[in-house]
Amino acid sequence: MTPLGLCFRLPGLLAPASPLEPTAVSIPGAHPSSTCSSITHHPWEPRLLAASAHCSSTMAHSSPAKPSLEPWAAPALALGRATRVRDICLCCGSFQIYTQHPLFVGGMCIPCKDKFLETLFQYDDDGYQGFCSICGSGDTLLICESPDCTRCYCVECVDVLVSPGTAERVQSMSFWVCFLCLPFSSSGLLQRRRKWRDQLKAFQDREAVNSLEIYKTVPVWKRAPLQVLSLFGNIKKELTSLGFLETDSASGGRVKHVEDVTNTVRREVEEWGPFDLVYGSTPPQGCDGGHSPAWYLFQFHRLLQYACPPPGDPKPFFWMFVDTLLLSPEDQDAATRFLETEPVTLQDIRGEAVHGAVRVWSNIPAVRSKHKALGPDEELALLTHTGPAGPPGRRLPAGPATLVKNCFLPLREYFKYFSQNSFLFTSESRPGEKDTS
Template identity: 65%
Template structure:
């Protein structure tokens, strides 16, 4: 991905923007006073949070429409067009729906790109693409605690004001437009209850039948409770900050089961409730006395016991990972049981395929960015496994972490295990 700017320690307070009514001056003024008081108290801190606001009434001195996305500012300020009638992502006037996070429209092609990329994350823990246009080569990282969002130079210059990206580049710490207590920055107006809007957008426009949960405000997130079947992922969870180092099952954060043959419903209900259920087939290269299909069927059985009551709005996620061991019949059965298509995730380093897995899950954003494995690629992986034994079999950790990254929108992650801002 493009380079990331403003890498500093995450500091500052979290603001309750979920209930802020932009039509209420009193509420907005109260939060603004709090914010200004807080930033003044940090004025001597090298990590002070800085704010960029622009006057959206500034008019362009142009007599004809500019090319590209500059037309957004021109149409709003010169032609007085409602920004809801312009695609916020590309500037098209062929609006299909509304942008879920900010006031503005969205054309059909940009809608498809947004749905596919809004829950994609890099291993630095931040989103892979701009939260406005879902593109962008060079991105700013929001430095608000527990925020994962990024914004591209082009969006901030066009929608906030010319030269904004240069000013942000000079800041020690920058807070994004979804975290500020101010609802407007230039032409960029945050939607009220944007978390609800994002869920509604996904439910209405998404093709995936799997239920999406509303993302959770940072101040409401709780530590994740995990039921871990067959393959341990405690180290991956700790490295992502979801588990405190050494907590394990002692504090009820993680329950690991290797053999579930005799586990019944009341056992799972007694151990739970759980927020995440994870299971997998054995890695390639490991010998076991059970067929791969056994892991899939047992995972599905335990999953039924762990699911919350029907109608619950509490975020609940599950993930089953196949290390390329299930037969075609087993794969078809898994798709029918889980009611979601599998995706193939590949670990490619230096243009060499290192590993791949098939994943069934309800975690948002788990779409494969790769085509299905060819017979030649599959044979290459099997050859690597035979050559390097268990070392090759243990290379699933990166793929597991890739799958779990979107959960940062739902659960608390601990500051003593921060992800690096750079890869």
């Protein structure tokens, strides 16, 4: 019986041998009757590592299932039908190539391309990206421990594309840096693209359905502290907790908070700036801000024009406007026209109940991926419980800045941050690994 996993060598793609750079790579295949959410493991192949066996504390969240390699991908490569890794989908092994992977040499099929775009800038509450930087899925993820990197890689991709058993060796290391941080470009079949940041921006500009501009990510040594204009609500506390602000240093980022902007003119905004992020929101539900909800929207848009860099400036510039469900349908349409993007809805869910929600217009990457529709009945229920104290026994809704806090995490790809905050690792967790199953 022909084995489903064959060892093969691709000329010119393999770096000199090292513990993480084997010269022979084995691609395990899936049984023809298997589904795309499972991988067949063989006696010689390391099984998916259970979190309970390798760490005493795990951080769990839901993750899309990883597609298995096509059952004929490994035999086809071994027989020479595909002589280059760019001729197969690096994520699932399919020969139905639609485009090329932006970070590593290899192809991409349409489903894997869509999943990669959806998950690229999604972060977990632990401050790390929530999905594999190769395939956009994965159950057990290996965390890069470089202090300036937040990327993760799934066990399956590492064992398939580097060599079987690599993931287990990584988990036994006291310190591991990922394939985008290593000084050499190749590890097994995994070959980092030259100028991968340019490749990633070009990929997003070409493939993303959102018309908003995606800025090229910034290398660590070029990242500057974040400069923020916070209108109406103050987000200093949230940004400090994420590590973007260093309170004891004058060069550790800055927030300019302005509550009443009625008489603010362009010259003042230009003197306060330049800014990297402009934030604004309607007041929390149950609070009287002294203006109509639409006033906050139009004042935000006016000052946003003052703070924007000149057209064609490649400098990353982000903005966010948050509606605490106060804007009328007509005002929401106006916001979409003025801000040139559709809103998304973020919910404050505790247990099985929705305790609060906000609508968000923003150009921050991955905000759209966090959307979860709010039904008419849920919205009506929230709006009928917006008194200053709410009904007895009901907790007040979280403030808008609290609900959108984690939406700022993708800015770590662009700006300096000052701490590996307490939520990154607990005293019981083991660095280098997290389980998302």
